[in-house]
Amino acid sequence: xxxxxxxxALLAAAIGDAMGAPLDSLPVYLIKxxxxxxxxxxxxTAPPEGALAPELKKxxxxxxxxxxxxxxxxxxxxxxxxxxxxxxxxxxxKNGRYKFYFDCCADPTTRYCIQKLEGSAPAEDQDKxxxxxxxxNSGAAARAWVAGLLHPGDPDRAVRDALVMGLPTHDNVIALxxxxxxxxxxxxxxxxxxDTGRIVEAGLYGAQTGYRKALEVAGDAAGASVxxxxxxxxxxxxxxxxxxERCVNEMTDLVGTGxxxxxxxxxxxxxxxxxxxxxxxxIYRSVNxxxxxxxxxxxxxxxxxxxxxxxxxxxxxxxxxxxxxGMDLAGTARAVSALI
Amino acid sequence: MHNExxxxxxxALLAAAAGDAMGTVSEGFAxxxxxxxxxxxxxDLLEPTGDGLTxxxxxxxxxxxxxxxxxxxxxxxEHRSRIxxxxxxxxxxxxxxxxxxxxxxxxxxxxGILKLLGEADDGDPARLSPxxxxxxxxxxxxxxxxxxxxxxxxxxxxxxxxxxxTHSNPISLSAACAIAAAAAxxxxxxxxxxxxISAGLCGISQGLEQSAGRTSEIAGSSVxxxxxxxxxxxxxxxxxxxxxxxxxxxxxxxGLYAYEAIPAAFGILAACKGxxxxxxxxxxxxxxxxxxxxxxxxxxxxxxxGDAELPPHFSxxxxxxxxxxxxxxxxxxxxxxxEGIC
Numbered sequence: 001x002x003x004x005x006x007x008x009a010l011l012a013a014a015i016g017d018a019m020g021a022p023l024d025s026l027p028v029y030l031i032k033x034x035x036x037x038x039x040x041x042x043x044x045t046a047p048p049e050g051a052l053a054p055e056l057k058k059x060x061x062x063x064x065x066x067x068x069x070x071x072x073x074x075x076x077x078x079x080x081x082x083x084x085x086x087x088x089x090x091x092x093x094k095n096g097r098y099k100f101y102f103d104c105c106a107d108p109t110t111r112y113c114i115q116k117l118e119g120s121a122p123a124e125d126q127d128k129x130x131x132x133x134x135x136x137n138s139g140a141a142a143r144a145w146v147a148g149l150l151h152p153g154d155p156d157r158a159v160r161d162a163l164v165m166g167l168p169t170h171d172n173v174i175a176l177x178x179x180x181x182x183x184x185x186x187x188x189x190x191x192x193x194x195d196t197g198r199i200v201e202a203g204l205y206g207a208q209t210g211y212r213k214a215l216e217v218a219g220d221a222a223g224a225s226v227x228x229x230x231x232x233x234x235x236x237x238x239x240x241x242x243x244x245e246r247c248v249n250e251m252t253d254l255v256g257t258g259x260x261x262x263x264x265x266x267x268x269x270x271x272x273x274x275x276x277x278x279x280x281x282x283i284y285r286s287v288n289x290x291x292x293x294x295x296x297x298x299x300x301x302x303x304x305x306x307x308x309x310x311x312x313x314x315x316x317x318x319x320x321x322x323x324x325x326g327m328d329l330a331g332t333a334r335a336v337s338a339l340i
Numbered sequence: 341m342h343n344e345x346x347x348x349x350x351x352a353l354l355a356a357a358a359g360d361a362m363g364t365v366s367e368g369f370a371x372x373x374x375x376x377x378x379x380x381x382x383x384d385l386l387e388p389t390g391d392g393l394t395x396x397x398x399x400x401x402x403x404x405x406x407x408x409x410x411x412x413x414x415x416x417x418e419h420r421s422r423i424x425x426x427x428x429x430x431x432x433x434x435x436x437x438x439x440x441x442x443x444x445x446x447x448x449x450x451x452g453i454l455k456l457l458g459e460a461d462d463g464d465p466a467r468l469s470p471x472x473x474x475x476x477x478x479x480x481x482x483x484x485x486x487x488x489x490x491x492x493x494x495x496x497x498x499x500x501x502x503x504x505x506t507h508s509n510p511i512s513l514s515a516a517c518a519i520a521a522a523a524a525x526x527x528x529x530x531x532x533x534x535x536x537i538s539a540g541l542c543g544i545s546q547g548l549e550q551s552a553g554r555t556s557e558i559a560g561s562s563v564x565x566x567x568x569x570x571x572x573x574x575x576x577x578x579x580x581x582x583x584x585x586x587x588x589x590x591x592x593x594x595g596l597y598a599y600e601a602i603p604a605a606f607g608i609l610a611a612c613k614g615x616x617x618x619x620x621x622x623x624x625x626x627x628x629x630x631x632x633x634x635x636x637x638x639x640x641x642x643x644x645x646g647d648a649e650l651p652p653h654f655s656x657x658x659x660x661x662x663x664x665x666x667x668x669x670x671x672x673x674x675x676x677x678x679e680g681i682c
Contacts, residue, residue: 025470027559050467173370222370222628224593224600232591253562254569258470262593263561291470291559 002152002340004309005190007333008279009149010072011313012305014321014329016283016297017065021056022047026290028252040244040288044320055104059324063105064142064298066098069327071146071165076335081150081161090114090168097326107259109135113169136174136223138264140166142295144179145302148186150340155184155202159209163217170261172221173214178261180210181226182299185269189306196277199303200234203269224262229255233270240274244281247274248289257289257296264292268300279304279312345489345677347646348527350670351616352486354650355642357658357666359620359634360406360479361385366630367403368393371589374627381625383617385657395443400654400661404449405479405635407441408432410664412502413483417672422682423484423498428505429456446596449476452506466556468509473560475601477503477516479632482639485523486673487682489643492539494682495524496546500554507598509558510548515598517547518563519605519636526643533614536640537571540606561599566592570607577611584611585622594628601633608637616645 022045023031034048035041046058056062061069067090074089075081094102094114106114112128115121140162147161162183166176184206185199207227233255240247248257251270256263267289275281282304286297305313322329365386366374374382377389388394397403402410412431416423432453436442445453451472454460481499488494499520503513521543522536544564570592577584588607593600605623612618619641623634642650659666676682 025467025559027557030467030557050465220370220373222368222373223595225590228587228590252559253565256561256599258560 001192003333003337005152005306006149006336007330008305008309008313009145009186009190009302010069010305010329010333011310011318011321012279012283012301013068013145013298014061014065014325014327015313015317016286016301017061017294018059018321019044019283020287020294020297021053021060021062022051023287023290023293024052024062026293028248028288028290031288031290040284042284053104057324059320061101061321061325062294063101063139064295066101066105067093068143068146068298069332070096070098071143072149072332072336075146075150076332076339079339081147081164083164086165086168087117091118107135107137107139110139110169117168135170136172136221136261137259138175138178138261138292138295138299140170140175141178141182141261141265142298144183145186145299147183148190149306149336151187152190152340153187155187155206156209158183158187159206159213162206162210163213167218172219173211174221174223174226175261176214176218177207177211177226178265180213181207181230181265182268182303184209185303186306189303194307196273196307199307200230200269200273203230223260226262226265229262229266230269233266234273237270237272237274241276244285244288247271247285252289252291257291257293259292259295264295265299268296268303271296271300272303275304277304277307279308344646345527346670346674347648348489348643349486349673350667351645351647351649352482352523352639352642353666353670354647354655354658355616355620356409356482356635356638357402357406357662357664358385358650358654359623359636359638360402360631361400361658362620362624363631363634364388364394364397364401364403365392366624366627369627371585371625371627374625381621383621384651385654393444396440398661400657402441402658402662403631404441404444404446405632407438407662408435408449409480409483410669411435411438412480413669413673416487417669417676420676420681422487423501425501425505428502432456432505446474446476448472448474448512449506456505464556468556468558470559473509473511473558473598474507474596475512475515475598475629475632477507477512478519478598478602478636481516481520482523482636484520485526485639486643487677488524489527489677490524492521492524492543493546495520496543496550500547500551504554508555510551510555511558511560511563512598513551513555514544514547515563515602517543518567518602519543519639521546523639523643526640531644533609533644536614536644537606537610541567560597563599563602566599566603567606570603571610574607574610578613581611581618581622584608585626589626589628594623594626594630594633596629601629602636605633605636608633609641614641614644616641616649
C-alpha cells in the first residue's frame with residue numbers, strides 16, 4: 001500500500017515533468033499548434049523550436065523532478081531529512097549524476113544559492129541574487145512534495161521539513177509558503193484514506209503555517225498570497241471540471257500558471273481538483289496550461305500519484321522514464337517505503 | 341491658464357508623480373510589514389528607509405515610473421509633436437541619462453534600451469520569456485492619455501507607439517493601453533468612476549487588436565480577466581478600506597507583472613470610488629510594485645479629480661526634489677492640445 005503510493009507519486013511527478021518540460025514558457029494557444037499536432041498534448045513530445053531547454057530530449061524530466069529525485073536518494077541514504085542531507089542532495093544535483101539537468105534547467109538564483117553552499121559563488125553576484133532579487137519562483141515547491149512523501153498523514157512534520165529543504169535556495173516567505181502547501185498536501189494524499197477535498201484543506205493549512213513559520217526563519221517578500229490563490233484555483237477547478245480547455249484557460253487567465261510560487265502552486269491544486277484526483281487527467285490539465293507546465297505538473301502529479309498510487313498509471317511509463325533518465329524509480333520507491 | 345483642462349492636466353501629472361514618490365518608500369514590501377513599520381498607513385511623501393530598492397533617494401523623489409514619462413513628454417513638447425517611434429526612443433535615451441531614476445529599471449525596459457543602444461541584442465525571438473510580461477508600459481502610457489484628453493482611441497494608438505520599443509508583447513501593451521484609455525476618458529464630461537473602468541477594459545481590447553502582428557508571443561495571465569476580478573473585489577469591499585487592500589493584494593497581486601499591477605489599480609479605483617487620495621494611499625500601502633500601481637492611478641484619477649485634492653506641499657516638494665516644473669508641463673500639454681497638434 002505505502003510502496004504503491006510512493007511509487008505512484010514518484011512516477012506521476014516524473015511523467016508530469018517530462019510531458020510538461022517541452023511546453024515550458026508556451027502560451028496555451030500555441031501548445032496545440034506547436035506541440036500537439038492541432039490537439040492538446042497527452043504524451044511525451046520533443047521540444048519545439050525555441051524551447052526553454054532544447055537539450056532535453058523527448059521523455060527527459062527537467063529541473064523539478066531531477067532535483068526532487070536527488071533529494072529522495074539523499075534522504076534514503078541519510079535515513080531522513082536533515083540540513084546535511086539537503087545540502088548533499090543539492091550538490092549532487094549540481095555536480096553529480098544529475099548535473100545534466102541542473103546545467104540545462106536551474107534558474108540563475110538557484111544556481112547562485114547552490115554555488116554559495118559549496119563556497120564557489122562569485123562575490124560580485126551577491127547583489128544580483130539577494131535582497132530584493134530573491135526568487136519567488138516555485139523551485140522549492142517543486143521539490144517539497146518529497147517532504148510529504150516521507151511524512152504520510154503528518155502535515156506538520158512535512159511543513160517543517162519543507163522549510164529545511166527550501167531555505168538554502170528559496171529564502172523568502174512566498175516561495176516557502178508554496179513549498180509547505182505542496183508538502184502538506186502530499187502528506188495528506190499519502191494517507192490510507194484521503195481525497196482531493198482533504199488534500200486542499202491540508203494545502204491551505206500548509207500555506208498558512210508555512211508562511212507564518214517562514215516569517216521567523218526566512219526573508220520577507222511582497223506578493224499575492226499562495227493561500228488565497230489556492231482558494232481561487234479550487235473554485236475554478238470545480239467549475240471547469242468537465243472541460244479541459246476551459247479549465248486550462250481559466251486557470252491561466254485568472255490564477256496564472258507561471259513560475260512564481262503564488263501562481264504555479266495554486267494552479268497545481270486547481271488542476272488536481274478539476275480532474276477529481278485522476279492521475280493522468282491531472283497531468284494533462286497541468287501540462288497544457290503551458291508557461292511553468294513542468295513545475296505545475298510535477299507538483300500536481302506528485303499529489304495525485306500519492307493519492308491514487310500506480311493503479312491509474314499505464315505500465316509503459318515506468319520502464320520508459322527510468323530508461324530515458326537513468327533513474328531507478330521502482331527501487332527508490334521500495335527504499336522510501338522501508339523508511340516511512 | 342487656470343482653466344479646467346489645465347487643472348486636470350496638472351492634477352494628473354502631480355498625482356502620477358506623487359503616487360510614484362509615495363510608493364518608492366513602500367515598493368517591494370508586504371502590506372503587513374508596512375503597517376507595523378509605520379504604525380498605520382503611509383499618507384505622505386516620506387523619506388525612504390534605505391533598505392528598499394531606493395538609491396540616494398529623498399522624500400518627494402520619483403522613480404523610473406513617472407520619470408520615463410516625464411522625459412518623453414518633455415521631448416514631445418520640444419518637438420511640438422504627437423508621439424512617433426523616433427520620439428519615443430529619444431525620450432528613452434534622455435531618461436537613460438538619469439541614473440537616479442534608471443537604477444529602478446525593470447527587465448523589459450532594460451532589454452529594450454540595451455537593444456536601442458546596441459549594447460545587447462537577443463535578436464527578436466518569436467517568443468519572449470514570461471518574466472518580461474511586466475508593467476513598465478502602463479507606468480509611462482498614462483501620459484498618452486494626457487496628450488489626448490477625451491480621446492481614448494488616440495491615447496491607445498499612442499500608448500502602443502510609445503511602448504513597443506520596450507514592451508513588445510501583448511500582455512504589457514494591452515495593460516498599458518488600459519491606463520492610457522482610462523486617463524483620456526477621465527477628461528470627458530459626465531464620466532463616473534465606473535466609466536473609467538469600462539474605458540480601461542475597452543483599452544485592453546483595442547490594444548490587443550491594434551498590436552496584433554507587431555509583438556512577440558508570451559505566456560501569462562489575462563489582463564482583462566484579472567482586471568474584472570480586481571474590480572469585483574473592489575466593489576465588494578467598498579467602504580472597508582483594509583479588507584479591500586488585503587483582498588486585492590492577496591488575490592490579484594500588485595506586483596511587477598502587467599497582469600497584476602494594472603488590474604490591481606482598477607480594483608483600487610473601484611474600492612475607493614475614484615477618490616484620488618484614498619486610491620493613492622491604498623496603492624502605496626499595498627506594497628509590492630506600489631510605486632507603479634500608485635503612479636498609474638495618479639494619471640487617471642488626477643485627471644478625473646483635478647489638482648485641488650492633493651496636500652498643498654506636494655507640488656513644491658516634488659518639483660524641487662526632481663528638478664521638474666509640472667505646472668509648466670501642464671501648460672505646455674494644454675497648449676499643444678488646444679492647437680490640435682496631437
